[in-house]
Amino acid sequence: xxxxxxxxxxxxxxxGTAAIWLPxxxxxxxxxxxxxxxxxxxxxxxxxxxxxxxxxLCVDLDLLEENIAKMQETLSxxxxxxxxxxxxxxxxxxxxxxxDAGSVGICTAKVSEAEVMFQxxxxxxxxxxxxxxxxxxxxxxxxxxxxxxxxxxTDSTVNANLLxxxxxxxNITADVVVDIDPGGHRTGITPGQSALxxxxxxxxxxxxxxxxxxxxxxxxxxxxxxxxxxxxxLERLVAATETYDLFFRGGLSTxxxxxGGTGTYNIDHETRGLxxxxxxxxxxxxxxxxxxxGESNSEIYSDFQTSLTIxxxxxxxxxxxxxxxxAGAKACTINKPWARIKGESGMSFSSGxxxxxxxxxxxxxxxxxxxxDKVELIVSHxxxxxxxxxxxxAIRGDRVEAVWQIAARGMSA
Amino acid sequence: xxxxxxxxxxxxxxxGTAAIWLPxxxxxxxxxxxxxxxxxxxxxxxxxxxxxxxxxLCVDLDLLEENIAKMQETLSxxxxxxxxxxxxxxxxxxxxxxxDAGSVGICTAKVSEAEVMFQxxxxxxxxxxxxxxxxxxxxxxxxxxxxxxxxxxTDSTVNANLLxxxxxxxNITADVVVDIDPGGHRTGITPGQSALxxxxxxxxxxxxxxxxxxxxxxxxxxxxxxxxxxxxxLERLVAATETYDLFFRGGLSTxxxxxGGTGTYNIDHETRGLxxxxxxxxxxxxxxxxxxxGESNSEIYSDFQTSLTIxxxxxxxxxxxxxxxxAGAKACTINKPWARIKGESGMSFSSGxxxxxxxxxxxxxxxxxxxxDKVELIVSHxxxxxxxxxxxxAIRGDRVEAVWQIAARGMSA
Numbered sequence: 010x011x012x013x014x015x016x017x018x019x020x021x022x023x024x025g026t027a028a029i030w031l032p033x034x035x036x037x038x039x040x041x042x043x044x045x046x047x048x049x050x051x052x053x054x055x056x057x058x059x060x061x062x063x064x065x066l067c068v069d070l071d072l073l074e075e076n077i078a079k080m081q082e083t084l085s086x087x088x089x090x091x092x093x094x095x096x097x098x099x100x101x102x103x104x105x106x107x108x109d110a111g112s113v114g115i116c117t118a119k120v121s122e123a124e125v126m127f128q129x130x131x132x133x134x135x136x137x138x139x140x141x142x143x144x145x146x147x148x149x150x151x152x153x154x155x156x157x158x159x160x161x162x163t164d165s166t167v168n169a170n171l172l173x174x175x176x177x178x179x180n181i182t183a184d185v186v187v188d189i190d191p192g193g194h195r196t197g198i199t200p201g202q203s204a205l206x207x208x209x210x211x212x213x214x215x216x217x218x219x220x221x222x223x224x225x226x227x228x229x230x231x232x233x234x235x236x237x238x239x240x241x242x243l244e245r246l247v248a249a250t251e252t253y254d255l256f257f258r259g260g261l262s263t264x265x266x267x268x269g270g271t272g273t274y275n276i277d278h279e280t281r282g283l284x285x286x287x288x289x290x291x292x293x294x295x296x297x298x299x300x301x302x303g304e305s306n307s308e309i310y311s312d313f314q315t316s317l318t319i320x321x322x323x324x325x326x327x328x329x330x331x332x333x334x335x336a337g338a339k340a341c342t343i344n345k346p347w348a349r350i351k352g353e354s355g356m357s358f359s360s361g362x363x364x365x366x367x368x369x370x371x372x373x374x375x376x377x378x379x380x381x382d383k384v385e386l387i388v389s390h391x392x393x394x395x396x397x398x399x400x401x402x403a404i405r406g407d408r409v410e411a412v413w414q415i416a417a418r419g420m421s422a
Numbered sequence: 423x424x425x426x427x428x429x430x431x432x433x434x435x436x437x438g439t440a441a442i443w444l445p446x447x448x449x450x451x452x453x454x455x456x457x458x459x460x461x462x463x464x465x466x467x468x469x470x471x472x473x474x475x476x477x478x479l480c481v482d483l484d485l486l487e488e489n490i491a492k493m494q495e496t497l498s499x500x501x502x503x504x505x506x507x508x509x510x511x512x513x514x515x516x517x518x519x520x521x522d523a524g525s526v527g528i529c530t531a532k533v534s535e536a537e538v539m540f541q542x543x544x545x546x547x548x549x550x551x552x553x554x555x556x557x558x559x560x561x562x563x564x565x566x567x568x569x570x571x572x573x574x575x576t577d578s579t580v581n582a583n584l585l586x587x588x589x590x591x592x593n594i595t596a597d598v599v600v601d602i603d604p605g606g607h608r609t610g611i612t613p614g615q616s617a618l619x620x621x622x623x624x625x626x627x628x629x630x631x632x633x634x635x636x637x638x639x640x641x642x643x644x645x646x647x648x649x650x651x652x653x654x655x656l657e658r659l660v661a662a663t664e665t666y667d668l669f670f671r672g673g674l675s676t677x678x679x680x681x682g683g684t685g686t687y688n689i690d691h692e693t694r695g696l697x698x699x700x701x702x703x704x705x706x707x708x709x710x711x712x713x714x715x716g717e718s719n720s721e722i723y724s725d726f727q728t729s730l731t732i733x734x735x736x737x738x739x740x741x742x743x744x745x746x747x748x749a750g751a752k753a754c755t756i757n758k759p760w761a762r763i764k765g766e767s768g769m770s771f772s773s774g775x776x777x778x779x780x781x782x783x784x785x786x787x788x789x790x791x792x793x794x795d796k797v798e799l800i801v802s803h804x805x806x807x808x809x810x811x812x813x814x815x816a817i818r819g820d821r822v823e824a825v826w827q828i829a830a831r832g833m834s835a
Contacts, residue, residue, distance in 0.1 A: 037555055037556055037557035038557065039557055039561060039835075040534075040835060062555070062557050062558070062835045063555075063835060064834050064835055065835065096776070096777065118776075118777045119748075119777070121453075138737065138748075138777065139737060139738070141735060141736075141737055141793050141794050142450055142475070142476075142735055142794055143450055144450035144451065144452055144475050145475070148452060164738065164740070165738075165740065165793065167793065168793070190740075190741075194740075194741035194744060195738070195746050195775065195778055195780070196737060196738050196746055196778065197738075198740065199740070227775070322554065322555055323554075324551065324552060324554055324609060325552070325577065325608070325609050325610075327577070327578065327603075327607075327611065327612070328603075328607035331607060333608050333609055335532075335551075335834075335835075336834070337834075338806050339805070339806055339809050339834045340834040342755075342756070343755070343756060343757065343806075344756065362608065362640070363509070363531075363805050363806055364509065364531045364532070364551065364834075365608055365609065367608070380554050380578065380580065380581070381554050381555055392752070392776050393751050393752055393756075393776055396752050396810070397809070397810075397832060397834070398832065399832055419810060419811065419812055421477050421748075421749070421750075421752045421753040421777075421810070422452075422453060422475045422476060422477055422478065422748075
């Protein structure tokens with residue numbers, strides 16, 4: 010079906026079972042109007058996603074639920090837990106869906122994200138970044154005071170001492186894990202003796218409770234080709250496993266050994282000792298992950314489905330071989346590979362302009378667009394794209410079922 | 423002075439004239455705490471920018487004011503007006519500063535931006551993008567109803583007819599300009615006869631009031647080298663000037679002929695007929711514009727000063743030749759050239775990771791950083807960076823003078 014013919018439909022109840030959408034008024038809905046229709050968790054009217062003002066961020070609920078279920082099934086079958094990273098979706102209701110499906114907790118990258126998640130009812134949070142300033146340490150400790158399920162990472166003896174002082178001052182015990190560098194030297198302490206010394210210090214310091222370690226190998230997640238990805242990440246995690254052994258032999262907690270992600274979710278259980286995978290992008294997927302290839306499909310990483318899309322409208326069709334849309338870098342980011350037009354072939358999309366997207370037709374394009382037509386885009390890189398929007402529309406079929414606040418949007422501090 | 427030694431200072435009134443900052447508590451301020459201190463347009467306490475939680479977006483008020491004054495002086499001397507583009511700053515108070523300095527109006531790229539600007543007291547708005555959907559046309563007409571200074575672009579006869587119908591239905595007269603394609607084929611109608619026919623149609627249609635034309639040559643703004651930039655943009659604007667002549671000879675309004683930007687602000691007056699320049703980035707500047715070279719300085723475009731910076735904190739200093747900060751792609755974007763560390767040399771910064779920035783030391787780095795040190799970054803590309811933050815801190819010297827809401831942040835629809 011051509012997208013343009015799906016615009017502006019009206020929901021008509023037929024026999025009480027099947028739902029039929031028919032074209033309706035030409036009004037469409039602004040973001041404010043759709044939000045006004047969403048009261049107490051229920052849409053008070055029938056709105057098709059094709060009636061939404063654009064650019065708008067949409068998540069397909071069926072695909073999202075399938076992704077969450079498949080991840081949980083796979084990890085469970087492999088004898089490992091999931092601790093999904095909320096930096097991807099920044100949306101408490103998705104975090105709750107992940108916990109409801111069996112995740113042991115969620116991760117956050119920033120203390121502000123953790124605060125927002127807790128304010129929205131999420132109470133098992135592992136903050137994977139070290140808090141180094143007095144402001145952030147104070148906030149993390151205040152959060153820990155209210156949220157017994159809050160755990161934070163640390164990667165130096167200086168920092169562990171600061172955490173201990175802060176916790177002692179507040180008369181609390183703070184749960185911490187040691188962040189281990191997988192070799193990228195971005196964050197974390199060097200595995201082996203340095204990490205062991207830090208763990209021993211934490212174990213002795215007042216106010217701190219050692220819970221184990223984490224080692225996030227971000228550099229392996231997007232390695233193309235399943236076998237290359239597998240060999241690289243397993244090799245890079247060896248030092249972390251050896252550190253895990255040192256902790257274990259030293260009588261230190263190894264209750265948590267967290268690491269891995271969407272690119273290695275079906276590999277990480279082979280890292281001995283690893284307890285849970287910090288999967289993030291699997292809920293949405295994106296063109297960056299599609300291109301890495303999977304175990305069963307070397308061309309496209311199709312283990313999870315592309316649930317997250319941006320709806321955009323064609324603004325100009327006057328020039329040969331191209332069309333201009335209303336979704337540019339401020340709606341799509343400039344991550345590569347570029348966003349892809351869902352369901353179409355023989356054309357490319359780019360968002361190099363701040364305000365405008367560009368469609369270029371190649372030979373045998375599956376269709377062309379007219380001004381006003383809607384385009385649905387599979388996002389380039391889901392994390393920073395989500396961070397551009399205040400809310401996402403949760404879609405079932407074509408129907409807007411909910412308007413979800415991206416409550417931790419912009420929470421980079 | 424090393425930045426680390428400037429952290430956490432306290433403002434002490436001395437003789438009533440000079441302001442001295444001294445180190446104070448180690449607490450620092452979270453974003454919420456600073457905002458709570460900003461009541462009725464006045465800071466109720468003394469906060470140094472080095473006490474701000476990071477990443478945070480800061481604008482240096484002295485430099486911002488100098489940039490606005492210099493632009494206005496130069497354009498006035500060249501006999502041309504400014505109509506600054508608010509897509510850059512998305513901040514009503516900066517739009518007001520521009521109008522107060524003598525700008526004839528502001529531009530917006532989206533109807534949602536225009537609505538927010540009007541809600542915040544800005545009432546001379548040229549929307550440079552064509553509204554093509556019923557939702558957006560309706561919103562634009564409602565805005566026009568309340569805001570007599572609202573003008574919108576159109577670039578096709580179909581669209582002009584839709585605007586006419588909408589205006590007639592609402593019993594209003596809508597001001598429009600014809601958007602002319604400078605050759606990039608992104609938006610606008612082909613100059614010459616096509617544009618003339620459209621202008622004639624607008625002039626006859628009920629409910630529409632032709633005000634002139636616009637031609638934004640985005641492709642010339644970042645051409646490196648002043649002479650190359652000048653020759654390219656003047657050449658590309660010839661067809662628009664010829665269209666201006668056609669309008670004029672046809673008895674059609676040429677009251678507005680808007681175009682140009684920060685890269686061509688001291689060239690655009692040579693385009694015959696042009697009435698005003700849609701300058702945007704000059705208020706903030708960024709590393710992209712620094713690299714294009716200016717008329718007086720072929721290496722660095724130093725006509726305007728870098729008023730916009732991101733403050734970031736070093737999180738990890740454990741590895742040779744590098745440090746990790748808390749400002750990644752979600753705080754800086756991935757635009758190139760990368761953000762630059764203000765006041766330092768012999769080191770680079772990159773924000774390729776979503777959550778983390780990377781400093782790499784080269785030979786003879788001007789300094790090295792310790793965990794907790796602050797880094798001040800000149801932004802890569804100001805427009806999309808501003809679009810990541812809910813507010814910016816307005817700084818005078820080192821003192822936080824105001825907290826400005828970026829009211830049109832995320833207004834991409």
